Amino acid sequence: MAKIGVFVCHCGENIASMVDTANLVAAISEHPGVEICLEYKYFCSDPGQETVKRAVREHNLTGVVVAACSPRMHEQTFRKACAEAGLNPYMLELANIREQCSWVHTDKEEATEKAIEITRSLVEKVKRNNKLYPISVPVTRRAMVIGGGIAGIQAALDIASAGREVVLVEREPSIGGHMSQISETFPTLDCSQCILTPRMVEAVQHPNITVMTYSEVEEVDGYIGNFTVKVRRKARYVRMETCTGCGDCIQKCPVKKIPSEFECGLGNRSAIYTPFAQAVPNVPVIDRSRCTYFKNGKCAICKKTCQIDSIDFDQQDTIETIEVGAIVVATGFQVQNTSLYGEYGYGRYKDVITGLHFERLASASGPTAGKILRPSDGKQPETVVFIQCAGSRDVSKGVRYCSKICCMYTAKHAMLYAHKVHDGDTKIFYMDIRAAGKGYDEFTRRAIEEDHAGYVRGRVSKLYEENGKLIVRGVDMLLGRPVEVAADMVVLATAMVPQPDAKEFAKIIGIGYDEYGFFNEAHLKLRPVETATAGIYLAGACQSPKDIPDSVSQASAAAAKILGLFSREHLEREPVVATVSDSTCAGCWGCATACPYNAIDQRDITDRNGNVIKRVASVNPGLCQGCGTCVSFCRSNSIDLAGFTEKQIFAEVMAL
Amino acid sequence: MSEPFEPKIVAFVCTYCTYAGADLAGTSRMKYASNVRIVRLPCTGRISPMFILKALQKGADAVLVSGCHPGDCHFAQGNYHARRRWTVFRALLSFTGIPEQRIRFSWISAAEGAKFTELINNLTEDIRKLGPFEQYHELQTVIETQATY
Numbered sequence: 001m002a003k004i005g006v007f008v009c010h011c012g013e014n015i016a017s018m019v020d021t022a023n024l025v026a027a028i029s030e031h032p033g034v035e036i037c038l039e040y041k042y043f044c045s046d047p048g049q050e051t052v053k054r055a056v057r058e059h060n061l062t063g064v065v066v067a068a069c070s071p072r073m074h075e076q077t078f079r080k081a082c083a084e085a086g087l088n089p090y091m092l093e094l095a096n097i098r099e100q101c102s103w104v105h106t107d108k109e110e111a112t113e114k115a116i117e118i119t120r121s122l123v124e125k126v127k128r129n130n131k132l133y134p135i136s137v138p139v140t141r142r143a144m145v146i147g148g149g150i151a152g153i154q155a156a157l158d159i160a161s162a163g164r165e166v167v168l169v170e171r172e173p174s175i176g177g178h179m180s181q182i183s184e185t186f187p188t189l190d191c192s193q194c195i196l197t198p199r200m201v202e203a204v205q206h207p208n209i210t211v212m213t214y215s216e217v218e219e220v221d222g223y224i225g226n227f228t229v230k231v232r233r234k235a236r237y238v239r240m241e242t243c244t245g246c247g248d249c250i251q252k253c254p255v256k257k258i259p260s261e262f263e264c265g266l267g268n269r270s271a272i273y274t275p276f277a278q279a280v281p282n283v284p285v286i287d288r289s290r291c292t293y294f295k296n297g298k299c300a301i302c303k304k305t306c307q308i309d310s311i312d313f314d315q316q317d318t319i320e321t322i323e324v325g326a327i328v329v330a331t332g333f334q335v336q337n338t339s340l341y342g343e344y345g346y347g348r349y350k351d352v353i354t355g356l357h358f359e360r361l362a363s364a365s366g367p368t369a370g371k372i373l374r375p376s377d378g379k380q381p382e383t384v385v386f387i388q389c390a391g392s393r394d395v396s397k398g399v400r401y402c403s404k405i406c407c408m409y410t411a412k413h414a415m416l417y418a419h420k421v422h423d424g425d426t427k428i429f430y431m432d433i434r435a436a437g438k439g440y441d442e443f444t445r446r447a448i449e450e451d452h453a454g455y456v457r458g459r460v461s462k463l464y465e466e467n468g469k470l471i472v473r474g475v476d477m478l479l480g481r482p483v484e485v486a487a488d489m490v491v492l493a494t495a496m497v498p499q500p501d502a503k504e505f506a507k508i509i510g511i512g513y514d515e516y517g518f519f520n521e522a523h524l525k526l527r528p529v530e531t532a533t534a535g536i537y538l539a540g541a542c543q544s545p546k547d548i549p550d551s552v553s554q555a556s557a558a559a560a561k562i563l564g565l566f567s568r569e570h571l572e573r574e575p576v577v578a579t580v581s582d583s584t585c586a587g588c589w590g591c592a593t594a595c596p597y598n599a600i601d602q603r604d605i606t607d608r609n610g611n612v613i614k615r616v617a618s619v620n621p622g623l624c625q626g627c628g629t630c631v632s633f634c635r636s637n638s639i640d641l642a643g644f645t646e647k648q649i650f651a652e653v654m655a656l
Numbered sequence: 657m658s659e660p661f662e663p664k665i666v667a668f669v670c671t672y673c674t675y676a677g678a679d680l681a682g683t684s685r686m687k688y689a690s691n692v693r694i695v696r697l698p699c700t701g702r703i704s705p706m707f708i709l710k711a712l713q714k715g716a717d718a719v720l721v722s723g724c725h726p727g728d729c730h731f732a733q734g735n736y737h738a739r740r741r742w743t744v745f746r747a748l749l750s751f752t753g754i755p756e757q758r759i760r761f762s763w764i765s766a767a768e769g770a771k772f773t774e775l776i777n778n779l780t781e782d783i784r785k786l787g788p789f790e791q792y793h794e795l796q797t798v799i800e801t802q803a804t805y
Contacts, residue, residue, distance in 0.1 A: 070679045071696070072671075099682030102693055104773075110690040117693060154677065512732055532732055534657045576698065594701075596732040627731035628702030644697055646704075653711050655668060 002127045003035040005061040007052055009043040009068035011098055011170050018102035020112040024067070027116045028040045033127055035059050038460060042073050055084035057327065063087075063126035065654060067119045084622035089642065090132035090575070095119040095341030117656055124655035128648045132575040137622045139225035140325035141566040144169060146217055146509075149177020150196060151540025151551040153203045160208035164566050167322055169207055169231055174279035175397075176202050177332055181262060183362035183456030184371075185548060186412045187443035193278060211478045214285055218319070220509045223599075223623040224535030225571055238272070243310040245282030249302035250274070258290050260367075264357045266375060277365060280301040286311075303364040326535045326562040329519060330555065331505065333541040336391045336398070336495040344390060345463045345493055345533030350481040350627065351470060352463065354494040355409055362416045372420050376488045384417055385472045386410045386428040387460050391495030398493050399516060404545040406493035407434045409608035411444045413491060414453035414592040427454045427485050429474055437547070456483060465489065467591045496545040510535055510598065518544050525568040529557045533597070537561055538616040576626035576643040578619045585616040591630035599623035600630060663717035663783040665692045665776075668703045672733070673724035673765050678770035687771045689780040690712045692720070699723065703735025705745045708759060712792050717782045720775070725763040735763070757786060 004030050006335040010016035021039045028038040036059050042048050055061060064087065066078050071094040079089035097115040105111040128417050141164055145156045148170030154170045179185075180200075204211045212231060212291065220232040238249075245639050247539075254268035260269040262276050269275075271291040271619035274284045292299035293313060303311040335356050340345035346352045351374045351601055353361075364370040372379045386608040407430070414426045434454070435441040460474040476483045483642070489610035498517035506513040512520035513529040519542050520531040537558035540551040565571065575580035579590075582605060592600040617639070628641040640646055663686065669675045675696050697703060700723030721738065728733040742761050749756055760779055761799045764772050 031758075070675075070682070072676065072679060096679075096694070096696075099679040103682040104688055105684055105690045106687055107690065114690050121693070121695075192737055393735055438664070532730075594737060596734070625731055627699040627734045628697065629699065629731065629734045629737045632704040633737070641698070641702060644702060649695065649697070651709060652695055653666065653707060654714050656664075656695075656711070656714070656716075 002033040002063060002066060002253070003059060003061050004033050004063045004123050005055045005059060006034055006037040006040040006065045006067065006118075006123060007043050007055075008037065009048070010039065010041045011102075013043060015068070015098050015389040018105060018108055018111045019097055019115045020108060023112050024115050024119065028119055028123065028437055030582060031120055031123055031412045034123060035061060036292045036628070038353050041542060043068055044077055049077070052078065052081050053085035056082060056087050061087060063091045063093075063129060065093050065095055065119060065122045065126050066557050067097050067115065069098040070094070070100070073099075088133075091129050092096040092513060093122040093126045093129070095556055103262045110326075121652045121655040124651040125648045128645065128651050130642065130645070132642055134518045135575050135577065135621045136570045136572055137223075137225045138570055139568065140227075140323050141165070141569075142167070142324045143326045143328065143562050143566075144322065145323040145328040145330060147332055147540070147542065148172075148175030148203075148211070148213065149330060149332045149540060149551075150179040150199070150548055151332070151555040152177070152328065152330035153199050154201055154552045154555035155330060155539050156209050157199065157206065158556050159562055160206045162449065162559075163561050164208065165561065166209045166323065168203060168211045168214045169215050170211070170351070172275060173201065173214045173236070173273075173283075173285045174275050174281070175211060176276075176278075176280065178356075179548060180278070181356060181359055181363075181365070183266075183359045183366070183411065184416060186408045187346060187437070187439040189412070189415070195362075197278050197280075200278075207572045209560045211281070212320075213281060217505075219509065222325070223591065223620065224623060225565070227324050227327060227535065228324045229324060229327070230322045231322060233318045233320060233363055235288075235317050236283065237286055237311065237313055239289070239310045239312050239315075240281065240283050242308050245274075245284075247284075248285055248305045249311065251283055252275070252301050252305045254299065254301060255290055255292055259288065263360050264354070265366050266360050268642050275388070291339070301491070308646045319555065324563055326537065327509070328419045328537045328539050328555070328558045329509065329511065329531070329542055330539040330560070331542040331543065332501055332503065333496045334499055336497045338390055338492050338494050340397060341390065343462050344387065344460065344490070345465075345470070346492060349465055349470060349490075350374075351381070351488065354492050355406065355413065356494070357561055358413050362413070370420075372417055379488070379529060380421060381424070382421070383425045383427070383485065384414075385460075385470070385485055385487040386426065387472075387490065388428065388493040390492035392493075399497065401516070401545065402434060402491075403546045403600070404434070405496065407432075408437070408443065408547065410491075410493050411435075411447040411453060414445050415451045418451035418453070420519065420560035422623060425454065426452070427472075429458055429472075429485070430458050431457075431459070442507065442510045456481070458464040466544060496541060498542065502542065509533075509536065518542065529554060529561055535565070549638075550562065573621070576641065577621045577624040577629065578639050578641050580617045580619055581638045581640070582614075582616050584636050586636050586637060587617065588617050589617065590633050590635060591639055594629045594633040596627065596629065597623050597625055599625075661784055661788055663691055663788065664715055665718045665720060665779060665783065666698060666711040667692050667694045667702075667718040667720040667722065668684060668707055669694055669720075669764075670699045670702075670723040670730075671696050672699070672730040673728065673763075674722040674772065676766035677764045677768045677772045680766065681772045682769075684769050686769055686773040687743075688776040691780045691783075692776050699729065699731045700738035701729075701731060701733035703738055703741075705741065705748075708745075711787060712754070712758070713795075715793060717786075717789045718760065718779060720760045720762070720779060722762045722764050727763055728765060753785070754792065757782060758789060
């Protein structure tokens with residue numbers, strides 16, 4: 001027999017001034033099943049909560065309704081009070097008679113009547129509440145970081161330094177990511193390699209970090225605290241265990257003229273190669289598609305050269321299965337292919353390059369050893385035009401968002417150019433200069449004032465070659481007239497876009513992505529590091545365009561979230577999950593297709609001899625987030641959602 | 657002339673968007689018609705057409721279903737399921753003779769207290785004009801007196 005206690009809060013005057021609480025108490029007291037109904041000025045106060053607890057104990061209440069503010073406000077408060085009084089905390093409902101009644105109505109009689117109905121319907125609901133217990137899930141206290149750029153490295157180091165194991169997975173032969181391609185970094189002009197390489201080495205040598213390079217994640221299963229990840233370790237054809245990284249094989253390899261991906265095609269590599277000199281690990285890989293041995297079985301010079309016999313042409317891809325409790329996705333970005341803009345001539349003229357090409361030209365370890373030489377003839381350009389927003393903030397052809405870093409790196413490029421070519425001339429076509437960040441505006445001012453960067457506000461409409469010069473035609477909006485510049489080299493501030501396979505990867509790992517393919521956070525403002533899938537976190541430019549400081553901050557934030565998760569052996573989850581009735585489930589799997597979290601599996605019911613009698617749906621409480629979509633989908637009413645069961649809701653509706 | 661008719665409206669809303677939007681209307685002290693009764697659910701995906709029919713049977717003159725905007729669902733896809741279900745359900749409604757105006761489907765985010773207020777006021781006004789849903793309520797009486805369980 002239900003014994004419900006109802007507690008009507010005045011909330012000072014907030015409720016009492018618009019709802020006749022005496023009337024409310026009188027009406028509710030007579031409702032069947034209501035054992036006690038009290039009113040008080042502030043039930044959320046200490047004496048108020050004491051009153052609730054005392055009533056629960058003295059009357060042996062089986063359920064509690066607090067008619068007060070929104071459950072979003074004080075549900076936890078009163079759940080705790082119930083628990084302290086020995087009542088299951090889920091035997092409580094809050095009747096929202098403040099935000100959704102007293103505050104929004106002006107007629108006391110109407111408001112009182114509405115408050116009575118709201119409270120009554122929740123009394124009917126709470127009569128049908130079930131005792132629920134938090135779900136305890138064990139946690140595998142090992143993390144996986146996917147992507148070995150600066151964000152991934154930072155996250156891995158932070159987690160590992162706190163004493164937890166980390167597996168860092170990178171699909172390229174070396175960790176380092178885009179940051180390793182950059183020459184100098186804004187706003188300090190630190191050499192990128194100089195600050196990054198020590199971090200790379202630290203990561204690979206850290207006792208708690210397992211670095212898997214040339215490896216890709218193929219499958220992710222499981223849920224927070226208990227993920228199973230399948231990683232494909234691609235065949236390097238070089239034995240990691242024995243290779244010393246002497247580089248003899250690279251020297252001797254006869255296939256040399258392969259455009260280097262790392263150098264953005266400005267330099268060459270051989271068929272056996274490390275992407276760059278400081279690669280970590282310093283173990284080469286053989287590019288099977290270009291290697292003569294793999295083409296016709298001849299050559300094998302590398303094998304003959306290697307003094308410790310580390311070349312192994314018979315190596316195969318291997319799949320490793322790794323158990324982890326949490327995952328950081330730090331898969332980074334790509335630069336947009338700007339050849340879609342015919343007017344800029346990218347792809348048509350060799351001397352129209354992207355910002356990333358310029359980084360390689362300016363890098364001391366790059367193909368020109370840091371000299372600014374134009375790709376077509378290797379001459380030093382005397383006039384360089386920079387075009388900002390080449391793809392970004394373009395509704396019609398490019399991407400709608402701002403790529404965030406281009407204003408800063410263009411200013412940096414203009415500075416680096418001025419430092420290397422003293423009598424050179426720069427023109428920067430821009431729409432706006434966005435230099436929000438610590439030391440950023442000062443940096444762009446410095447480019448203008450000290451390094452004479454020639455900013456022109458306006459867009460470029462046409463670019464063509466004439467007498468060995470690139471003629472850039474545009475408009476100067478501030479002067480209101482057309483401009484024409486004869487340039488030797490043009491640098492496009494290309495948009496940052498998601499990795500080309502970002503959407504497929506998002507589906508593999510089970511996270512959301514936006515219209516472009518950037519991964520979605522759980523909440524843009526308040527949960528920017530988590531994804532909507534519990535246990536999977538984001539770091540760096542895979543979420544949105546970011547610069548290095550932002551990527552590093554987010555990586556550390558993701559690490560902090562994971563360390564919080566790893567601070568306990570078990571984690572407790574709200575028990576609002578779906579359950580299946582085995583006896584009525586017909587095994588149509590409609591629920592499984594409806595579930596956004598892949599939380600529904602098939603389960604065999606066997607007799608005592610182990611013969612399968614029936615196959616039914618089964619909800620994994622670790623994965624289930626409690627949305628209830630499966631419940632309304634189920635044709636045979638075999639699934640129900642704890643806390644919001646069919647019985648509870650029908651009772652609630654019928655009492656209204 | 658008799659008293660103006662005051663409809664009863666039952667609203668099924670998700671806790672993450674529309675319920676929070678209704679709370680915001682409250683904390684902003686916006687005013688709206690007192691005819692609406694809100695039933696809180698985790699997600700619009702949880703809303704079964706049976707809830708709507710039951711509400712109409714039990715005396716509601718109109719039903720509101722409201723959740724997060726497409727793409728904003730806390731549970732990723734729940735509101736898409738709700739939308740699809742609504743499309744099918746709507747066809748069934750017109751087949752059974754339930755006027756479509758009595759059921760309103762909308763998206764209201766946690767930031768749209770003003771939109772919630774406006775929606776409730778408009779809906780209430782529309783249903784006042786439409787009058788009580790007596791045919792259906794009478795049907796319920798018939799079911800209750802004749803049915804043998």
